[in-house]
Amino acid sequence: MANKAQQTTTLAPDTRTRILDLAEALLLERGFNAFSYQHLAKELGIKPAAIHYHYPSKDDLGTAIVTRQLRRLRKWRDLPRVANLSPVEQFEALLAVYDNHLGQERRVCLFGSLAADFRTLPLPMQAELRTFNRELTEWLAQVLAVGRATGTLRFVGSPAAKSAQVLTTLAGALQVARVHDETPFQVIVGQLRLELLA
Amino acid sequence: MANKAQQTTTLAPDTRTRILDLAEALLLERGFNAFSYQHLAKELGIKPAAIHYHYPSKDDLGTAIVTRQLRRLRKWRDLPRVANLSPVEQFEALLAVYDNHLGQERRVCLFGSLAADFRTLPLPMQAELRTFNRELTEWLAQVLAVGRATGTLRFVGSPAAKSAQVLTTLAGALQVARVHDETPFQVIVGQLRLELLA
DNA sequence: TTGATTACTTACTAATTAGTAAGTAAGTGG
DNA sequence: CCACTTACTTACTAATTAGTAAGTAATCAA
Numbered sequence: 001m002a003n004k005a006q007q008t009t010t011l012a013p014d015t016r017t018r019i020l021d022l023a024e025a026l027l028l029e030r031g032f033n034a035f036s037y038q039h040l041a042k043e044l045g046i047k048p049a050a051i052h053y054h055y056p057s058k059d060d061l062g063t064a065i066v067t068r069q070l071r072r073l074r075k076w077r078d079l080p081r082v083a084n085l086s087p088v089e090q091f092e093a094l095l096a097v098y099d100n101h102l103g104q105e106r107r108v109c110l111f112g113s114l115a116a117d118f119r120t121l122p123l124p125m126q127a128e129l130r131t132f133n134r135e136l137t138e139w140l141a142q143v144l145a146v147g148r149a150t151g152t153l154r155f156v157g158s159p160a161a162k163s164a165q166v167l168t169t170l171a172g173a174l175q176v177a178r179v180h181d182e183t184p185f186q187v188i189v190g191q192l193r194l195e196l197l198a
Numbered sequence: 199m200a201n202k203a204q205q206t207t208t209l210a211p212d213t214r215t216r217i218l219d220l221a222e223a224l225l226l227e228r229g230f231n232a233f234s235y236q237h238l239a240k241e242l243g244i245k246p247a248a249i250h251y252h253y254p255s256k257d258d259l260g261t262a263i264v265t266r267q268l269r270r271l272r273k274w275r276d277l278p279r280v281a282n283l284s285p286v287e288q289f290e291a292l293l294a295v296y297d298n299h300l301g302q303e304r305r306v307c308l309f310g311s312l313a314a315d316f317r318t319l320p321l322p323m324q325a326e327l328r329t330f331n332r333e334l335t336e337w338l339a340q341v342l343a344v345g346r347a348t349g350t351l352r353f354v355g356s357p358a359a360k361s362a363q364v365l366t367t368l369a370g371a372l373q374v375a376r377v378h379d380e381t382p383f384q385v386i387v388g389q390l391r392l393e394l395l396a
Numbered sequence: 397t398t399g400a401t402t403a404c405t406t407a408c409t410a411a412t413t414a415g416t417a418a419g420t421a422a423g424t425g426g
Numbered sequence: 427c428c429a430c431t432t433a434c435t436t437a438c439t440a441a442t443t444a445g446t447a448a449g450t451a452a453t454c455a456a
Binding site: 030031033113114116117119129130133156160161168171172173178180184188190191192 | 232318328354358360362367370373378385388
């Protein structure tokens with residue numbers, strides 16, 4: 001059992017990971033109900049049944065995507081180089097994550113991709129997405145609270161309300177970027193900075 | 199040709215309208231790629247081919263939904279009882295529109311429903327949605343500009359940027375309401391009021 | 397009254413969907 | 427070396443999809 005776990009060096013990913021990566025990309029670029037096992041298989045050069053082997057149903061695949069994103073969120077949030085930043089820098093780090101989506105085929109964020117189709121999603125996927133959104137909102141609320149207490153961030157109302165508002169705006173801003181172009185995203189983020197940065 | 203056009207009194211709508219109404223409801227409740235002509239037909243008690251008669255392809259049906267919403271937006275915006283309101287009242291009227299969605303099976307707004315699947319939509323539908331969003335944003339920007347000039351609304355930055363930010367937030371807030379419940383929507387709208395109302 | 401138009405239904409097709417079952421080739425552990 | 431597991435492919439099914447073509451009953455215009 002020498003090396004089953006993921007390595008630090010990025011090697012060629014195995015089929016299981018390649019499926020998950022592509023499914024996630026298609027989810028964020030086209031929506032959950034807009035890609036099939038056939039699409040995935042064709043692009044990966046494998047047969048649809050190979051995907052069923054790793055992810056028996058599309059529900060399993062969808063849930064795996066959200067579960068991985070939740071795992072990534074927790075890991076990122078707890079990373080020393082993120083956790084040790086000042087509130088302003090943490091806020092900027094968050095904006096950078098959303099900004100990165102623009103360069104990747106203008107992907108929307110996970111939440112923005114799944115919210116519209118939410119009722120058609122398998123229940124485990126719904127539950128994971130709720131947890132994802134809740135934890136992210138709680139994290140930002142804490143950042144905002146500390147930022148205001150130390151005088152580097154400025155806003156009225158509760159940190160929880162402001163956090164919900166900001167994250168909702170960011171999710172929506174990526175959607176607007178898809179429908180129009182990157183300009184409105186930059187405009188909206190500029191407005192957020194203008195209001196928040198003391 | 200006595201009475202082809204729509205009447206003031208609301209009579210039983212014809213099949214064409216019933217199809218469009220149901221398709222719009224399903225679009226806003228489940229997403230564009232999550233309902234079929236069979237779903238519509240079964241619920242309406244007609245055959246799928248009857249829908250093809252009125253809307254030859256699903257692209258036509260989808261486009262008709264967006265076109266009607268655009269027509270409604272223009273009509274609403276130009277209504278004397280809306281156009282003659284004060285900026286604050288116009289802003290509140292806008293909030294009331296979004297708030298109404300909550301009572302209707304927590305429907306998201308048109309934009310929030312179509313943004314994620316945008317790339318899978320027929321081109322005419324994409325174009326109409328862009329126009330819809332642009333006109334709504336321009337309308338609110340004007341409302342905000344007048345409101346600030348007359349001292350009843352308060353915000354920093356340009357009216358255009360603030361308008362884009364507010365509408366994006368509202369679209370996202372309906373999505374959050376779907377994923378969680380109505381509470382975060384009310385929280386976010388409360389935050390908007392807190393910041394904007396001078 | 398007849399000939400066209402409207403608003404459908406019936407009956408169909410071709411493509412695509414998720415999913416399954418059985419087979420197989422390459423490793424792996426004991 | 428042999429039983430077992432892993433990671434697939436081949437071949438299939440049943441359901442669903444959008445869409446079409448032909449037929450029909452009712453209404454309407456000349």
